[in-house]
Amino acid sequence: MKITKDLYQSSLVLLTDFYQLTMAYAYWKSGKGEQEAVFNLFFRKHPFQGGFTLAAGLDYVVDFCNNFKFEKADLEYLEVMKDKDGSPVFEAAFLEYLQTLQFTCDIDAVEEGTVVFPNSPMVRVKGPLIQCQLLETPLLNIINFQTLIATKAARINFAAQGEPVLEFGLRRAQGIDGALAASRAAYIGGCTSTSNVMAGKLFGIPVAGTHAHSWIMSFETEMEAFEAYADAFPDQCVFLVDTYDTLNGVKNAIRVGEILRSKGKEMVGIRIDSGDLAYYSTKARQMLDEAGFPNAKIVASNDLDEHIIASLKSQDAAINVWGVGTKLVTAYDQPALGAVYKLSAIKNADGHWEPKVKVSQQSLKINVPGFHNTKRYYSKGKAVADMIYLEDQEINPKGVVIIDPVDATRRKRLMPAFYQEEILLKPIFKNGKKVYKLPTLAEIRARAASQLDSLDKTHMRLVNPHLYPVGLEENLHHLRMELVLKAKKFDNGED
Ligand SMILES: Nc1ncnc2c1ncn2[C@@H]1O[C@H](COP(=O)(O)OP(=O)(O)OP(=O)(O)O)[C@@H](O)[C@H]1O
Numbered sequence: 001m002k003i004t005k006d007l008y009q010s011s012l013v014l015l016t017d018f019y020q021l022t023m024a025y026a027y028w029k030s031g032k033g034e035q036e037a038v039f040n041l042f043f044r045k046h047p048f049q050g051g052f053t054l055a056a057g058l059d060y061v062v063d064f065c066n067n068f069k070f071e072k073a074d075l076e077y078l079e080v081m082k083d084k085d086g087s088p089v090f091e092a093a094f095l096e097y098l099q100t101l102q103f104t105c106d107i108d109a110v111e112e113g114t115v116v117f118p119n120s121p122m123v124r125v126k127g128p129l130i131q132c133q134l135l136e137t138p139l140l141n142i143i144n145f146q147t148l149i150a151t152k153a154a155r156i157n158f159a160a161q162g163e164p165v166l167e168f169g170l171r172r173a174q175g176i177d178g179a180l181a182a183s184r185a186a187y188i189g190g191c192t193s194t195s196n197v198m199a200g201k202l203f204g205i206p207v208a209g210t211h212a213h214s215w216i217m218s219f220e221t222e223m224e225a226f227e228a229y230a231d232a233f234p235d236q237c238v239f240l241v242d243t244y245d246t247l248n249g250v251k252n253a254i255r256v257g258e259i260l261r262s263k264g265k266e267m268v269g270i271r272i273d274s275g276d277l278a279y280y281s282t283k284a285r286q287m288l289d290e291a292g293f294p295n296a297k298i299v300a301s302n303d304l305d306e307h308i309i310a311s312l313k314s315q316d317a318a319i320n321v322w323g324v325g326t327k328l329v330t331a332y333d334q335p336a337l338g339a340v341y342k343l344s345a346i347k348n349a350d351g352h353w354e355p356k357v358k359v360s361q362q363s364l365k366i367n368v369p370g371f372h373n374t375k376r377y378y379s380k381g382k383a384v385a386d387m388i389y390l391e392d393q394e395i396n397p398k399g400v401v402i403i404d405p406v407d408a409t410r411r412k413r414l415m416p417a418f419y420q421e422e423i424l425l426k427p428i429f430k431n432g433k434k435v436y437k438l439p440t441l442a443e444i445r446a447r448a449a450s451q452l453d454s455l456d457k458t459h460m461r462l463v464n465p466h467l468y469p470v471g472l473e474e475n476l477h478h479l480r481m482e483l484v485l486k487a488k489k490f491d492n493g494e495d
């Protein structure tokens with residue numbers, strides 16, 4: 001079995017929840033399969049109790065849709081599926097329908113590397129009900145994970161204050177695909193390199209690393225190990241100094257650094273992987289400086305995350321490079337993003353679009369109805385607010401009111417004419433054909449950096465971030481309220 005990104009370039013239509021297929025069958029049987037609908041993918045709460053989320057995964061979604069096809073082997077598998085009574089789950093005519101099924105949806109999505117906020121659509125799918133439904137699970141699978149890891153990486157990089165963060169996660173990632181997708185997302189979120197060589201090959205991410213304790217332990221002495229490493233990689237020496245005694249390890253690194261220098265080479269630095277990283281890095285810095293190695297870098301690793309990095313910064317730790325694995329690629333403190341995919345409009349038999357809401361006791365869970373998009377307003381390059389609006393709604397440049405989707409008493413008046421605006425959902429597929437030029441990973445990473453730069457730092461702080469204003473345009477707010485009240489009255493039997 002192929003385990004590379006190639007996997008995504010063959011059909012993955014069966015990578016879905018069984019109920020999507022049973023619904024598809026029931027839609028088909030009831031004659032609703034081709035009825036047009038609009039679905040939106042969005043999340044309700046930032047991960048990590050943070051104030052921002054960084055979108056990632058669209059490239060995979062495009063691959064998935066480009067290859068949306070039921071192959072012979074897929075149909076053969078579905079053909080032999082039996083229900084409890086031993087009869088086929090799907091009738092033959094449905095499987096014939098699936099065989100001829102062509103992807104015809106329109107997809108609009110926020111570009112990878114875009115900063116996104118709760119309730120705002122990240123992906124909008126318009127198309128026949130069956131196709132929209134079959135996209136739900138794979139889209140959520142892809143976007144939820146990569147967005148989560150890109151966000152975690154952005155937080156870690158924010159804490160590192162621009163110093164390089166090397167992603168070391170492969171060995172503790174959630175399986176093979178979890179590792180590859182995490183390396184990709186971590187790079188989008190600002191990491192400078194990965195230790196995952198296959199991610200380097202597949203995505204073009206710079207690959208970097210040092211060496212392990214086993215290297216040191218395989219020699220009689222630490223000195224011999226450092227010298228042998230220096231022989232093999234005279235230009236790339238980062239010595240791991242904490243196998244036996246960290247400060248003695250720094251002394252040995254300095255001795256080998258001097259030998260290298262006598263040969264016209266320069267050691268790159270040292271790595272510390274245990275103990276009090278503030279204490280040892282400061283001591284090591286002093287020793288390296290006094291020995292004439294002020295440019296030698298100090299790499300730190302050992303269960304780091306954004307909070308430990310921020311704490312080490314506050315202790316004036318003399319660390320220049322951060323190696324981060326487990327807590328980054330597993331999103332240790334929040335293992336899932338929780339984005340959802342909800343129907344927001346359906347085309348009636350008379351050709352009219354009917355907006356839809358799913359009513360919930362929790363106002364947080366009531367989706368935004370209709371065919372909507374988001375405008376981001378910028379002032380002097382800084383994002384000031386996002387407005388979710390109905391696409392056919394005229395926006396008055398002289399003034400709009402945006403209303404918090406969860407608490408309608410929170411409102412903000414905006415003068416659109418004063419700002420630069422960006423429409424966040426961009427056309428990706430029209431009628432099943434790709435209309436979007438996929439950016440390179442380097443371009444996505446650059447977009448992420450500039451988007452994060454456009455965000456006020458108060459929204460990025462790790463603890464109790466300031467809430468970025470996102471609101472429904474007034475008319476959309478009223479439509480949503482109207483639909484909720486109508487649905488509730490009906491439920492109460494008052495209608
Ligand atoms: N000065 C510091 N301030 C805050 N956290 C720190 C500091 N120094 C190290 N840490 C973190 O504290 C944790 C210490 O981990 P641990 O208990 O495994 O200690 P250790 O000395 O590294 O032990 P081991 O030798 O088993 O790796 C790690 O997450 C590490 O990143």
Ligand SMILES: O=P(O)(O)OC[C@H]1O[C@H](OP(=O)(O)OP(=O)(O)O)[C@H](O)[C@@H]1O
Binds near residue numbers: 301303325
């Ligand atoms: O702590 P993380 O953020 O996950 O970063 C990766 C860790 O993996 C390695 O340790 P491991 O114990 O696997 O091997 P080593 O220490 O022998 O190199 C490395 O030394 C880091 O400590």
Ligand SMILES: O=C(O)c1cccnc1
Binds near residue numbers: 301
């Ligand atoms: O290259 C390294 O230093 C490295 C790679 C993977 C995990 N820990 C460290």
